[in-house]
Amino acid sequence: MARKITTRRKTLNTLFAWGIGLLIFFPILWTILTSFKTEAQAIADPPVFLFFDWTLENYAIVQERSDYMRFLWNSVILAGGSTVIGIAIGVPAAWSMAFVPSKRTKDILMWMLSTKMLPAVGVLYPIYLLFIKLGLLDTRLGLTIVLMLINLPIIIWMLYTYFKEIPGEILEAARMDGAGLKEEILYILTPMAIPGIASTLLLNIILAWNEAFWTLNLTAAKAAPLTAFIASYSSPEGLFYAKLSAASTMAIAPILILGWFSQKQLVRGLTFGAVK
Amino acid sequence: MAFHIRALLGACSVAALCVPAAAETLTIATVNNGDMIRMQGLTKDFTEKTGHDVEWVTLEENVLRQRVTQDIATKGGQFDIMTIGMYETPIWGKQGWLVSLDDLPESYDADDILPAMRGGLSVDGTLYAAPFYGESSMIMYRTDLMEKAGLEMPDAPTWEFVADAARKMTDKDNEIYGICLRGKAGWGENMAFLTATSNAFGARWFDEDWKPQFDSPEWKETLTFYLDLMNEAGPPGASTNGFNENLSLFQQGKCGMWIDATVAASFVTNPDDSTVADKVGFALAPDTGLGKRGNWLWAWALGIPAGTKKEAAAKQFIEWATSKEYLELVASEEGWANVPPGTRTSLYENPEYAKVPFAKMTLDSINSADPTNPTVKPVPYIGVQFVAIPEFAGIATQVGQEFSAALAGQQSADEALAKAQALTAEEMEAAGY
Numbered sequence: 001m002a003r004k005i006t007t008r009r010k011t012l013n014t015l016f017a018w019g020i021g022l023l024i025f026f027p028i029l030w031t032i033l034t035s036f037k038t039e040a041q042a043i044a045d046p047p048v049f050l051f052f053d054w055t056l057e058n059y060a061i062v063q064e065r066s067d068y069m070r071f072l073w074n075s076v077i078l079a080g081g082s083t084v085i086g087i088a089i090g091v092p093a094a095w096s097m098a099f100v101p102s103k104r105t106k107d108i109l110m111w112m113l114s115t116k117m118l119p120a121v122g123v124l125y126p127i128y129l130l131f132i133k134l135g136l137l138d139t140r141l142g143l144t145i146v147l148m149l150i151n152l153p154i155i156i157w158m159l160y161t162y163f164k165e166i167p168g169e170i171l172e173a174a175r176m177d178g179a180g181l182k183e184e185i186l187y188i189l190t191p192m193a194i195p196g197i198a199s200t201l202l203l204n205i206i207l208a209w210n211e212a213f214w215t216l217n218l219t220a221a222k223a224a225p226l227t228a229f230i231a232s233y234s235s236p237e238g239l240f241y242a243k244l245s246a247a248s249t250m251a252i253a254p255i256l257i258l259g260w261f262s263q264k265q266l267v268r269g270l271t272f273g274a275v276k
Numbered sequence: 277m278a279f280h281i282r283a284l285l286g287a288c289s290v291a292a293l294c295v296p297a298a299a300e301t302l303t304i305a306t307v308n309n310g311d312m313i314r315m316q317g318l319t320k321d322f323t324e325k326t327g328h329d330v331e332w333v334t335l336e337e338n339v340l341r342q343r344v345t346q347d348i349a350t351k352g353g354q355f356d357i358m359t360i361g362m363y364e365t366p367i368w369g370k371q372g373w374l375v376s377l378d379d380l381p382e383s384y385d386a387d388d389i390l391p392a393m394r395g396g397l398s399v400d401g402t403l404y405a406a407p408f409y410g411e412s413s414m415i416m417y418r419t420d421l422m423e424k425a426g427l428e429m430p431d432a433p434t435w436e437f438v439a440d441a442a443r444k445m446t447d448k449d450n451e452i453y454g455i456c457l458r459g460k461a462g463w464g465e466n467m468a469f470l471t472a473t474s475n476a477f478g479a480r481w482f483d484e485d486w487k488p489q490f491d492s493p494e495w496k497e498t499l500t501f502y503l504d505l506m507n508e509a510g511p512p513g514a515s516t517n518g519f520n521e522n523l524s525l526f527q528q529g530k531c532g533m534w535i536d537a538t539v540a541a542s543f544v545t546n547p548d549d550s551t552v553a554d555k556v557g558f559a560l561a562p563d564t565g566l567g568k569r570g571n572w573l574w575a576w577a578l579g580i581p582a583g584t585k586k587e588a589a590a591k592q593f594i595e596w597a598t599s600k601e602y603l604e605l606v607a608s609e610e611g612w613a614n615v616p617p618g619t620r621t622s623l624y625e626n627p628e629y630a631k632v633p634f635a636k637m638t639l640d641s642i643n644s645a646d647p648t649n650p651t652v653k654p655v656p657y658i659g660v661q662f663v664a665i666p667e668f669a670g671i672a673t674q675v676g677q678e679f680s681a682a683l684a685g686q687q688s689a690d691e692a693l694a695k696a697q698a699l700t701a702e703e704m705e706a707a708g709y
Contacts, residue, residue, distance in 0.1 A: 040549050043524040065313065125350070132352050216339060217346070220354040221303050221331035232334035235308040236464075237519055237539055239549065 028252070034245035035059070042242040058246035066229060068250060075225035075254075077140050078215070079208035082147035083201055086155045089148075091197070094159035095185055099168055109160065112153040120150070120213045131218060138220040146218065147208045154207070155200055162196025163189070198265050202258075209255045226251035299327040300589040305344050306359040307337050309576065310542075311409045311616040314606060315597060321605060322596045328589045337464075348373045348581045355581060356590045360405055362396045362575050362647070366664045369404035375580040375587055377403045377594065384595050388620045390639075393575050396647045396658070405579035406598040409539070410618025412641035413472060413571045415559040416526065416544055417533040418552060421445045421452065425532075435476065435501065435562040435570075438533065442509035445532030454509035456531035457502070460518035461680035463672035468572055468661040469535070470679060471672070474498040476563045476570035478652040481663050481700075486656060486709040490675075490697035499679065499689045506683060515684035527551060535561055537574070538641055541634035542613060558637040560644065566652045572661035573645035575618070618642050667707045674699050 022029075034042050036054045062068070097105045127146065128137075136142025166189065174188045190197065212227040219228060230251050233244040259266065306312045312334070319330045333355070335343060344358045348368065360368070368374050380386055386394070386403065393407040415433070422429055425444040430437070442454030458469040471481065479494035489495060506514050509532075511525055519536060523543055526534045527550040534540070547553040561571035578597060580590045596602060603623055606615045612629050617638050623629050624639045650660045657663040662672070675696040682692035 040527070043528075045524075045528060045530075065316070124346070128346060128350055128352065132350060137352055137354055216335075217343065220305070220333050224333070228333075228335075231336050231339055232308055234336035235520075236337040237309050237537060238543065239520065239524065240308065 028256075031245045032249050034242055035249045037242050037245075039239040039242045042245070043239060058242045059250070061243055062233070062246050062250065066232065066247070068229065071224060071226045071229040071251075072254065074140060074223055075209055075227075075251075078143050078147055078223075078225050079205045081140070081144040082151065082208045083155075083204040085144065086148045086152050086204060087159075087197065087201060090152060090155035090159050090200070091185065091190070093156050094163050095189060097156075097160050098163035098166075099171060109157065112156060116150075116153055124217060127214075128217070137218060138222045138224075140223045143215060143218055143223055143225075146214050147211055150211070150214070151204050151207055155204055158200040158203070159193070159196065162193050162200075165196075166192050195265065195268050198262075199268070202262055202266050206255055206259065299329065300356075300586045301329040301331060302356045302586060302589055302593055303331045303333060303354065304357040304359070304578075304593070305333045305335065305340060305355045307340055307576065308334050309539075310614075312359065312576070314610065314614065314616075315408070318602075318605060318609065322593060325596065326589070326592050328592065330593065351581075351583050353581075353583060353585075356584045356586045357578050357580055357593060359408070359576055360579050361577065362573065363659065363662050363664060363669070365397045365405045365577060365579060366399050366658060367666055368579070369399040369402065373582055374404040375582055375584070375590075377406055377580075377591070380406075380591065380595055384599060385622075388600065388622050390619060390621055390642060392573055392642055392645060392647065393619055396573060397575060397577050405575075405577035406594045407575040407577045407619040408598055409616035410573075410575040410642060411538045412573055412618070412638065412645050413469070413536055413561050414538050414541075414637055414641045415533055415535050415561060416541060417441075417557050417559065418445070418529075418531070418555050419557045420555045421532045422557070429557060429559050432560045432569075433562050435564050438535075438562045439501070439505050439509075442505060442533060446509045451530055452532065453511040453525075453530060454532040455505060456511055456517065456522040456525050456534045457506060457514070458518055458522065458536070459506065459510075459514040459680055459683045460516050460521070461673065461676040462518070463662065463669045463676060465518045465676065466680055466683075467672040467676040468574075470498065470502065470676075472561070472572040472661040473502065473570040475568045475651050475660065476561075476566065477501070478564070478566045478568075480651040480653055480655050482655060482657065482704075484654055484656050486704060488697055488700035488704065490693045490700060495693055496689065499682065499693060503682060503689055515680045535570075538617070538634065538638040541638065545633060558634050560637070560641060568650070568652055569644050571641050571645050573642060573647055574661070667703060671700050671703045674703075 033049070035058055036056070037048070037052055038055060038057065041048055041052050097109065131137045131142055134142070136145075170192070171184055171188055174184050179188065210227070212231075215225050215227045216231060219225070230244070230247050233240055233247040306316075316332050316334075323329055340359065341364070344355060344360065345364070346352070347354045348358070365374070389407060390410065393410045394403060397403060397405045397407060415429070415438070417429055422441065422445070425441060427441050427444065429441070438455070444454070446452065446454040458466045460466055474480070474495060477494050477498040479492060479498050480489050483489055511517065511530065517525070519540070522531065522534055522536060523540060525531050526540075526544055529552045534544075541556075541558060544550050544556050545553050550556075561569050563569045578594045580587060580594070584590060598619065600620060600622055603615050603620065607628070612626075613632050615623065615629065617623070617635070624635065629635055645660050647658050647660050650658075657665065662668055678687070678692040678695045678699075681687050682689055
């Protein structure tokens with residue numbers, strides 16, 4: 001009897017989880033479906049779900065009109081570059097706070113997080129003026145730095161949480177065996193924290209890839225990533241939903257595929273230490 | 277020997293004049309409208325003629341507006357040419373943020389630009405942006421539904437006639453609504469329509485002393501009329517409908533009439549997208565007999581930010597894109613119906629263009645809008661569906677939210693007007709008026 005209830009509950013839980021999953025995924029699914037419709041079908045009322053004349057016309061128009069590869073390349077450089085630099089700064093910073101804490105470590109962590117509490121638009125003009133002075137407007141370098149800085153608090157917080165789970169005694173033992181600071185971080189700490197670092201890396205690539213405020217405001221023609229590519233397909237006068245959906249699908253496809261392949265690592269990293 | 281050197285120097289100086297200016301790469305910010313997309317496709321013609329390359333930055337309208345304002349105000353120098361509207365041009369021209377376009381060559385024939393467009397893009401007679409395409413608003417109506425209702429649309433109807441026709445055309449059981457109008461909040465959305473409409477009802481935003489006028493009986497009449505009409509003959513959920521939402525409703529045959537931008541005429545008559553393409557008629561925006569029609573005036577224009585290092589090349593581009601030759605180029609490639617409308621007198625004198633079904637009504641609508649004298653009573657501002665002051669966009673968006681909430685049934689017309697009056701008075705006082 002008990003077994004029966006368990007199975008039923010399991011089934012219900014599974015169905016519930018699938019329901020929630022589909023609900024969350026539905027906007028993306030709808031975008032993908034719309035990208036295969038004509039503009040007239042995209043706005044049809046009642047909406048058509050699966051039974052329409054599937055067309056690749058929107059993808060052809062988007063390919064013809066925009067240089068997708070240029071936007072894609074910029075996205076790869078910005079997301080990859082900002083994450084790698086962020087991790088390079090974040091690992092030593094998190095190490096020091098996790099293993100050599102001071103009285104003020106908690107305050108420093110909170111202070112770092114406080115930068116995320118200010119709306120980005122509040123510092124738009126100072127940053128814009130700085131970028132003009134430094135000649136960084138519409139450059140990949142400038143945008144990489146900004147994306148790295150806005151994600152750095154998250155990187156440090158995540159790494160700090162993972163590092164706290166690693167027993168300090170192991171590092172002490174390494175030190176007694178003659179390991180210097182470099183060896184300690186590179187050969188002892190990093191291999192043990194690989195799942196945590198990997199999930200931090202992946203999450204930050206996703207965050208940087210999808211970042212749309214700074215990437216739209218600080219770029220023009222040269223450094224514009226896929227967010228600008230999507231924005232260029234919205235129209236105030238004229239129907240654009242199908243073409244916009246095709247552009248969005250093309251923009252999210254790489255990151256969706258990356259997420260799909262690395263989901264095990266991502267989930268493992270995000271739940272790392274949660275049960276201890 | 278000296279003679280040879282002089283001859284050589286002379287030859288060099290002549291040669292230097294003959295060599296064209298160095299090829300530049302121009303960065304142009306624009307919106308994703310059909311005419312702009314077409315221009316991007318034809319840019320190779322400009323490159324072949326001048327040697328200059330063009331890089332396009334296409335953005336959503338609100339993002340574009342924020343982006344170019346931010347860049348021009350900080351002298352960021354990101355763009356050599358900006359696509360701006362009739363609202364920004366006089367404000368930025370006055371600030372000295374735009375390069376004057378008065379020195380374009382005679383062959384450009386600036387006098388050919390429609391006077392209403394030229395006036396709206398100039399400050400004290402100096403042209404600061406060249407119109408790429410211009411539009412007004414007009415009535416697009418279903419000829420079959422009008423006939424079914426036993427009515428005939430005059431060329432210049434009154435609001436009384438339009439309201440009566442809308443009620444008679446409405447058939448809610450079959451999802452046919454007599455009239456579709458903008459309800460979505462925004463200074464360029466419902467407030468563009470309502471401000472233009474209020475002109476026909478004798479209302480105005482400000483009196484000569486910049487005192488807000490939302491407490492006037494004319495505004496009350498405008499808003500009450502609009503709300504009653506939309507509640508009785510408008511589509512459900514109209515408070516979230518903007519241009520594109522109404523376009524899709526009209527194309528699906530759900531609107532009897534739609535009053536909106538003249539540029540919509542080419543969409544609703546396009547049989548690829550519109551189910552009612554062969555049943556559309558056009559008429560001037562309505563009036564109430566007070567001498568002003570409720571039609572607006574707008575132009576998407578090309579301007580050069582002051583301080584650009586590529587001013588000469590940028591002027592060459594504007595000269596190319598807004599010339600008579602460009603119109604002919606579009607006509608030869610894509611037909612006369614796809615030529616950017618509303619900018620040049622000569623286009624409307626062209627017998628080929630006269631065959632386009634909405635050409636005459638577009639011109640009549642543009643000509644009947646007067647941005648320098650938009651209202652029945654005198655006003656201190658320029659603009660038909662906007663007030664050309666920097667504070668307007670912010671204020672009108674808030675007022676638009678109040679009016680949109682009234683349409684959604686969340687408050688009465690009186691409440692919306694009282695809030696509009698209070699917030700406008702407060703903002704204007706803070707701005708030092």
